[in-house]
Amino acid sequence: MDFRFESVDEDFRSEIIDFVDKKLPWEWSQEDLDPEDEKDSVLVRQFKKQLGEKGWLTMAWPEEYGGQSASHMRQVVFNEEMAYRGIPAGDAGIRMVGPILMLYGTEEQKKEFLPKIAGAEINWSQGYSEPDSGSDLASLQTRAVEDGDDFVVTGSKIWNSAHADSDWMFMLARTDPDAPKHRGISFLLTELDGTEGVTVEKIPMMWDAYRGLVTFDNVRVPKKNLVGEQDRGWYVGAALLDFERSGVDRPARAKRVLEDLVEFCKENKKNGRLLADNPVIKNELSQLAVQIEAVRLMCYNVAWMQSQDMIPNKEASITKAYGTEMLNRLYGLGVKIMGPFGQLDPGSKWAPLSGRIENAYLRSFGGMVAAGTSEIQRNVIATRGLGLPRG
Ligand SMILES: Cc1cc2nc3c(=O)[nH]c(=O)nc-3n(C[C@H](O)[C@H](O)[C@H](O)COP(=O)(O)OP(=O)(O)OC[C@H]3O[C@@H](n4cnc5c(N)ncnc54)[C@H](O)[C@@H]3O)c2cc1C
Numbered sequence: 001m002d003f004r005f006e007s008v009d010e011d012f013r014s015e016i017i018d019f020v021d022k023k024l025p026w027e028w029s030q031e032d033l034d035p036e037d038e039k040d041s042v043l044v045r046q047f048k049k050q051l052g053e054k055g056w057l058t059m060a061w062p063e064e065y066g067g068q069s070a071s072h073m074r075q076v077v078f079n080e081e082m083a084y085r086g087i088p089a090g091d092a093g094i095r096m097v098g099p100i101l102m103l104y105g106t107e108e109q110k111k112e113f114l115p116k117i118a119g120a121e122i123n124w125s126q127g128y129s130e131p132d133s134g135s136d137l138a139s140l141q142t143r144a145v146e147d148g149d150d151f152v153v154t155g156s157k158i159w160n161s162a163h164a165d166s167d168w169m170f171m172l173a174r175t176d177p178d179a180p181k182h183r184g185i186s187f188l189l190t191e192l193d194g195t196e197g198v199t200v201e202k203i204p205m206m207w208d209a210y211r212g213l214v215t216f217d218n219v220r221v222p223k224k225n226l227v228g229e230q231d232r233g234w235y236v237g238a239a240l241l242d243f244e245r246s247g248v249d250r251p252a253r254a255k256r257v258l259e260d261l262v263e264f265c266k267e268n269k270k271n272g273r274l275l276a277d278n279p280v281i282k283n284e285l286s287q288l289a290v291q292i293e294a295v296r297l298m299c300y301n302v303a304w305m306q307s308q309d310m311i312p313n314k315e316a317s318i319t320k321a322y323g324t325e326m327l328n329r330l331y332g333l334g335v336k337i338m339g340p341f342g343q344l345d346p347g348s349k350w351a352p353l354s355g356r357i358e359n360a361y362l363r364s365f366g367g368m369v370a371a372g373t374s375e376i377q378r379n380v381i382a383t384r385g386l387g388l389p390r391g
Contacts, residue, residue: 036164066118083249127171187233314385
């Protein structure tokens with residue numbers, strides 16, 4: 001079995017690196033930009049538009065929808081290089097809404113949204129969770145009531161990115177309250193920007209970021225923005241989660257963090273001894289190196305499945321659970337290696353590696369919850385992967 005990329009893909013890798021070196025408007029080795037931060041989002045959008053102009057954001061999409069009909073592995077190469085440098089090039093539109101519209105959208109929806117997603121013109125947020133519905137998502141209570149050519153939406157969606165320069169939300173809402181709970185749900189695309197009845201609040205996180213709480217008070221959503229069949233949106237929303245959960249960005253990002261930690265250990269001493277000489281640290285870094293490689297290969301498998309028009313399911317849950325837990329272990333090891341200084345926030349002049357590891361460590365706990373907790377992923381692996389009975 002040959003795990004190498006084809007030489008044309010490796011040439012493309014060099015082209016991306018060259019482009020980033022010349023055009024990226026910030027120094028990636030020194031700072032991580034957050035696309036949900038008000039200040040950073042302007043620079044991120046600007047750079048993404050340049051990537052969109054080159055067609056790189058959605059290379060594997062058909063040309064008619066703003067892609068290049070390139071192989072999925074070519075897209076993997078691009079995603080890896082962005083994630084390694086901490087460049088937030090992917091977004092919910094590219095990873096989730098686009099693939100879902102290609103599967104379930106009307107021609108009108110495809111023509112309307114796909115080129116805008118490919119060109120980084122729309123920012124999406126995800127309206128799944130509600131104040132009383134998380135893991136048990138099918139219990140959601142946000143109502144969408146038919147009225148002429150519209151649905152009228154009332155309810156709340158929480159923990160999303162609507163506070164962060166979001167133009168649209170893809171959401172699940174209950175259209176038939178009398179049906180069994182997985183039925184009677186519909187998948188809607190709702191414009192947020194300037195829409196009457198939409199209120200967005202910010203919720204502070206323990207790391208340097210916020211999440212959004214959106215309240216809908218009789219918000220009118222045109223019926224043409226219904227994706228898939230009315231009352232059958234649960235299946236559209238579930239397929240979207242499979243796209244959300246897979247992601248080669250985690251091992252690519254982890255590789256860079258591991259390299260940073262290795263350098264740190266080669267340059268810093270504790271009790272007069274180089275950290276790199278400590279056998280326990282060497283052992284733990286090596287274990288993480290193995291885990292990163294394992295996640296990378298799992299992600300390649302998911303990309304291959306997508307290239308065969310298969311929707312990864314248990315495979316996506318495996319990469320999600322193992323990938324986010326690997327990141328948590330990696331950042332946790334980083335904080336431990338750095339000792340008390342490792343707990344300092346970004347901005348402190350004493351914080352090693354500009355506090356990036358500390359902030360990412362706190363964020364990594366959110367990673368194990370967002371898009372379905374690790375426990376929920378294990379339930380999927382147990383039932384759909386191993387055929388074990390539902391508990
Ligand atoms: C950083 C971050 C970003 C997020 N972004 C979004 C977003 O953009 N859009 C969005 O809609 N939501 C988002 N979420 C919400 C996320 O999807 C939910 O938090 C998650 O699904 C868990 O739901 P909950 O918080 O209600 O916890 P609960 O469902 O109440 O779970 C509490 C605990 O019980 C466990 N548990 C629950 N049910 C089971 C079960 N059946 N078997 C085993 N254990 C179980 C869970 O694993 C967890 O440990 C985000 C969350 C975070 C932290």
